[in-house]
Amino acid sequence: MAKTAQEKLDAKAEKRYNKTHKRQYKLTPGDIVFNILNYTFFIVFTLCCLFPFYYLFINTISDNNLVSRGMVNFIPRGIHLSNYTNLVKSSEILQAFLVSIGRTLIGTALMVLASAFIGYVVTKQQMWHRKFWYRFLVITMYFNAGTIPWYLNMSMLGLTNNFMAYIIPGIVAPYNIILVKTYIESIPGELEESAFMDGAGYMTIFRHIIWPLCKPILATIAIFGAVGHWNSFTDSLILMQNAPQLYTLQHRLYLYLNTTTNLAALMQSGGGNLEGVMQSALNAKTIKYTISMVSIIPILLVYPFMQRYFEKGIMLGAVKG
Amino acid sequence: MNKNATGKEKTAGYIYYVARISALLLVFLIFFPAFNPAKICGYVNKNMSLFTTGISYSGLVEQCTRAFNMGWVQESSFVLLFISSMVTCIGIAATAAMGCMSLGNVKLKRLGNWFGIGGGIASLLGLGGIYLAYSQVAQTIKPDKVMPGYPLQNNIIFFVIAALALVSSVAVQILLPKAEKDAKYEMESKFKLFLMFLPFALLIFLFSYLPLYGWRYAFYDYTSGGTLSSENFVGFRWFASVFQNAATRDDIVRVLRNTLAMSGLGIATSWCAMAFAIFLSEIKTPWVRRFVQTFTTIPNFISWVLVYAIAFAIFASDGFISSMFVNAGIWSEGVNMLQSGSHMWLKMLAWGMWKGIGWSAIIYIAGISGIDQQLYEAATVDGAGRFQKMWHITVPGLISTYMVLLLMSIAGILSNGMDQYLAFYNSNNIDTIEVLDLYVYRAGLVNGSISFSTMVGMVKSVISVILLFAANGISKLVRGESIV
Incomplete structure (x- = not known):
C-alpha cells in the first residue's frame, strides 16, 4: 500500500523526535557497567548453550585421527563426511x-x-x-x-x-x-x-x-x-x-x-x-x-x-x- | 423413549438395556487376562486377554516352538484357537455395534439388531471353536508339559453374556415395528456426539484407568510370569516392610532424601527463570535479545539422553575439557568427570537449568510484554532507577504467574521424572542420584520385585494427588482461583 504524503511526513517527524528524545537520556556510569555485565552474562550463557552442539558437529566432520587425539576443539580440521x-x-x-x-x-x-x-x-x-x-x-x-x-x-x-x-x-x-x-x-x-x-x-x-x-x-x-x-x-x-x-x-x-x-x-x-x-x-x-x-x-x-x-x-x- | 410408544416398544426398550449392558460387559471382559476363555493350556501366556489372543498369533504361539517341534501339540490346534478367538472378538465387536445403533431411530435399530444377531452367533461359534481346540490339545501325549485345562468358568461367563445379547437382539427384532419404507437411518445428535467420543473413551479407559487395576499387585507376592491367587496374597506386608525391614527402610530414606533434595533445589531456584526474563528484557538491542532467546531455548527440545551425550562430549575422559587440559600439558591423562559421585544434586540442578531456563523464561517474557508501559514511564518521571522499576513494577506483574508455577511444582515434588537420572546414573553416583521414579523402575523392572515397586509407585501416586489437591486448595484460598 502506498503511503500518503502526510503519513510519510509523520513518520519522519516521529523518527526525528525519537532521535532527539533518546539523546535526552545520557547513560550513567552505572548503566554502562550494568549493560556490560548483562550483555556479557547473556552472551556467555548463550554460547554455553550453543558450543556443545558445535563441538559435537566439528568432531564428527574432522579427521578421525586428530579427533581421537583430542586436537579438534574449536575449528574443524581435515573435513570429511565418511x-x-x-x-x-x-x-x-x-x-x-x-x-x-x-x-x-x-x-x-x-x-x-x-x-x-x-x-x-x-x-x-x-x-x-x-x-x-x-x-x-x-x-x-x-x-x-x-x-x-x-x-x-x-x-x-x-x-x-x-x-x-x-x-x-x-x-x-x-x-x-x-x-x-x-x-x-x-x-x-x-x-x-x-x-x-x-x-x-x-x-x-x-x-x-x-x-x-x-x-x-x-x-x-x-x-x-x-x-x-x-x-x-x-x-x-x-x-x-x-x-x-x-x-x-x-x-x-x-x-x-x-x-x-x-x-x-x-x-x-x-x-x-x-x-x-x-x-x-x-x-x-x-x-x-x-x-x-x-x-x-x-x-x-x-x-x-x-x-x-x-x-x-x-x-x-x-x-x- | 417415545412418549406415545406402544407396549411392545416399551418392552423392547427394556430389553435393549439388557443388550447394551451385555455388549458393554463383553467389550470390557475381552481386555482382562483373568477372564480369557482361550487359556486352554500352559502354553497360552497367563497375561494374555481374549483380545490379544485374537489379534496376535505370534504372541499366542510365543512359547510353543518346542512343543510344535516335539509334536506334543499340533500347530493346527493353535491356528484353530487363534481363529476362534478372532471370531469371538469380531462377534463381540458386532454386538457392540448393535449397542451403538440401538440409540438411533427404528430403522437404524432394526439394522443394528441384525448386527447383534450375527455378532451373537459369531461369538458363540468362536467359543465352540475354542472348546474344539481344547479337546484337540487335551489329547496330547505329554499332559504334564502341555498342562491342558479348560477355563470353564470364563467360558460360561462369556457364553451366558453372549447368549443374552443374542436372545435380546432376536427379541427386540421381533418386538419392534417395521420401519416405514422411506425412512432414513437417523439418530439424535446427543447420541451421535456421544458415539463419536466413545472410541476415544475406550482408549482413555484402557491406557489411563485400567493401569489402576494393576495396583492389586501391591497386595500380592507376585513374580514375573506367575499368577495372583489366594496363596500369594500378602495384604499389607509390602507396606509394612518399609517400616520393618531395615535395609528397605534405609533405601527408601536415601531415595526420598534425593528426591526431595533435588526437587527442593529446583523449587528454590525456580525464581531464576523469572530473573532471566527480567534481565533479558533489559537488553535493548533487539537482535541480541532475539539471538539469546532463540539459542537458550534449543536445549529444552533435546532429550535427556542427548543432554547426557553432550555432557559426555564435554566432560568425559576424551571430551573437550580433558583434551584441552591434556594438550596444554596440565593433566597427564583425561579425567571422566561424569563418573564421580560428588555434588550430584548440584550437578543435576545445573543440567536442569542449562536445559530448561530459556524455555521457562518464555512465559515470563510474554508476561513482561503485557505490563503497561505507562507504569514504567510514570516511575521514570518519579525518579525510579532501573532496579527499583524491576522490583516494584516488573516483579509484581509476574508474581501471580510465578505463584501458579510454584504451586504446581510443589504438587509435583515427588515426581521429578526419571529420564534425567536414568541417563546420568552410574555405579559411583547411584547413592546420591537415585530418585523415587528411578528407584521404582530399577526395583521393579531391573531387579524384578514387581509387587514391592508397585506398592512404592502406588503410595507415590496417592501422595502426589493429595499434594495437588492441597496446592489447589491453597491457590483457591489465596488467589480465589483454582490451578487444575
Whole structure:
C-alpha cells in the first residue's frame, strides 16, 4: 500500500523526535557497567548453550585421527563426511532411525487428528453427558498409576515388543485436547450455525470449517507431539525388552553411551566398510558423537519452524480449559 | 423413549438395556487376562486377554516352538484357537455395534439388531471353536508339559453374556415395528456426539484407568510370569516392610532424601527463570535479545539422553575439557568427570537449568510484554532507577504467574521424572542420584520385585494427588482461583 504524503511526513517527524528524545537520556556510569555485565552474562550463557552442539558437529566432520587425539576443539580440521556415510551402513542404526521417524510421523499425525476431533466433539453442549465425559478425559492428566502397573497393563494388552505401543497410547493427549477445545471456543459460533442450517453434519463441519480454522493450534500441538515422540526413550527401554529391532534412536544412543560392549558389537556388525574405518577403539568417540549428531539434527532442522508456534502454544497453555 | 410408544416398544426398550449392558460387559471382559476363555493350556501366556489372543498369533504361539517341534501339540490346534478367538472378538465387536445403533431411530435399530444377531452367533461359534481346540490339545501325549485345562468358568461367563445379547437382539427384532419404507437411518445428535467420543473413551479407559487395576499387585507376592491367587496374597506386608525391614527402610530414606533434595533445589531456584526474563528484557538491542532467546531455548527440545551425550562430549575422559587440559600439558591423562559421585544434586540442578531456563523464561517474557508501559514511564518521571522499576513494577506483574508455577511444582515434588537420572546414573553416583521414579523402575523392572515397586509407585501416586489437591486448595484460598 502506498503511503500518503502526510503519513510519510509523520513518520519522519516521529523518527526525528525519537532521535532527539533518546539523546535526552545520557547513560550513567552505572548503566554502562550494568549493560556490560548483562550483555556479557547473556552472551556467555548463550554460547554455553550453543558450543556443545558445535563441538559435537566439528568432531564428527574432522579427521578421525586428530579427533581421537583430542586436537579438534574449536575449528574443524581435515573435513570429511565418511562418519555419516559409514553410519548409514550399520543396519542397527538405520533401523533405529526408521523406527524413530516412523513413530514420530504416524504417532503425531494420529494424535493431531484425534485431538482436533475430540476437541471439537467436547465443545458441543448437546453431547450426551458431556460434562461427565469431559471430566473423565481431563482428570487423567492429574494421576497416573505408576511405572510398573503401566508396564503390566501394556503387556496385558499385548503392547510389549510391538511397534503399536509407541502409537496407540499417545493418540489421546488430554492437554492438547484442552488447547484445541479452548481454541475452538474462541471461533465465532455463527460460522458453524450457518453451516448447520445448510444441512451440514458434524463430520462435514469438522472437516470443512473447524479443521482449517484450527490449523495454527494444530501446528503447535503437532510440533510438541513430534518432539515428544522423537525424544522419548523410556517407553522403548521398558516395553521393547525383547525386540531390539524396535529400539528407538534415543534408546540406541543411550546404550552406546553407557556400554562399550554394545559399541564393539556395532563396530563388528557394520560390515566390512564400517569395520575398516572404525576398527580403532579410540574411534568409539567419533561414533558416539556421530550418533548423537544424527539424533540432534532433525530437532535443529525443525527448530526454526517450531519457534513461531511454541510461544503461542505456551501462552494458550496458560489459559486452562 | 417415545412418549406415545406402544407396549411392545416399551418392552423392547427394556430389553435393549439388557443388550447394551451385555455388549458393554463383553467389550470390557475381552481386555482382562483373568477372564480369557482361550487359556486352554500352559502354553497360552497367563497375561494374555481374549483380545490379544485374537489379534496376535505370534504372541499366542510365543512359547510353543518346542512343543510344535516335539509334536506334543499340533500347530493346527493353535491356528484353530487363534481363529476362534478372532471370531469371538469380531462377534463381540458386532454386538457392540448393535449397542451403538440401538440409540438411533427404528430403522437404524432394526439394522443394528441384525448386527447383534450375527455378532451373537459369531461369538458363540468362536467359543465352540475354542472348546474344539481344547479337546484337540487335551489329547496330547505329554499332559504334564502341555498342562491342558479348560477355563470353564470364563467360558460360561462369556457364553451366558453372549447368549443374552443374542436372545435380546432376536427379541427386540421381533418386538419392534417395521420401519416405514422411506425412512432414513437417523439418530439424535446427543447420541451421535456421544458415539463419536466413545472410541476415544475406550482408549482413555484402557491406557489411563485400567493401569489402576494393576495396583492389586501391591497386595500380592507376585513374580514375573506367575499368577495372583489366594496363596500369594500378602495384604499389607509390602507396606509394612518399609517400616520393618531395615535395609528397605534405609533405601527408601536415601531415595526420598534425593528426591526431595533435588526437587527442593529446583523449587528454590525456580525464581531464576523469572530473573532471566527480567534481565533479558533489559537488553535493548533487539537482535541480541532475539539471538539469546532463540539459542537458550534449543536445549529444552533435546532429550535427556542427548543432554547426557553432550555432557559426555564435554566432560568425559576424551571430551573437550580433558583434551584441552591434556594438550596444554596440565593433566597427564583425561579425567571422566561424569563418573564421580560428588555434588550430584548440584550437578543435576545445573543440567536442569542449562536445559530448561530459556524455555521457562518464555512465559515470563510474554508476561513482561503485557505490563503497561505507562507504569514504567510514570516511575521514570518519579525518579525510579532501573532496579527499583524491576522490583516494584516488573516483579509484581509476574508474581501471580510465578505463584501458579510454584504451586504446581510443589504438587509435583515427588515426581521429578526419571529420564534425567536414568541417563546420568552410574555405579559411583547411584547413592546420591537415585530418585523415587528411578528407584521404582530399577526395583521393579531391573531387579524384578514387581509387587514391592508397585506398592512404592502406588503410595507415590496417592501422595502426589493429595499434594495437588492441597496446592489447589491453597491457590483457591489465596488467589480465589483454582490451578487444575
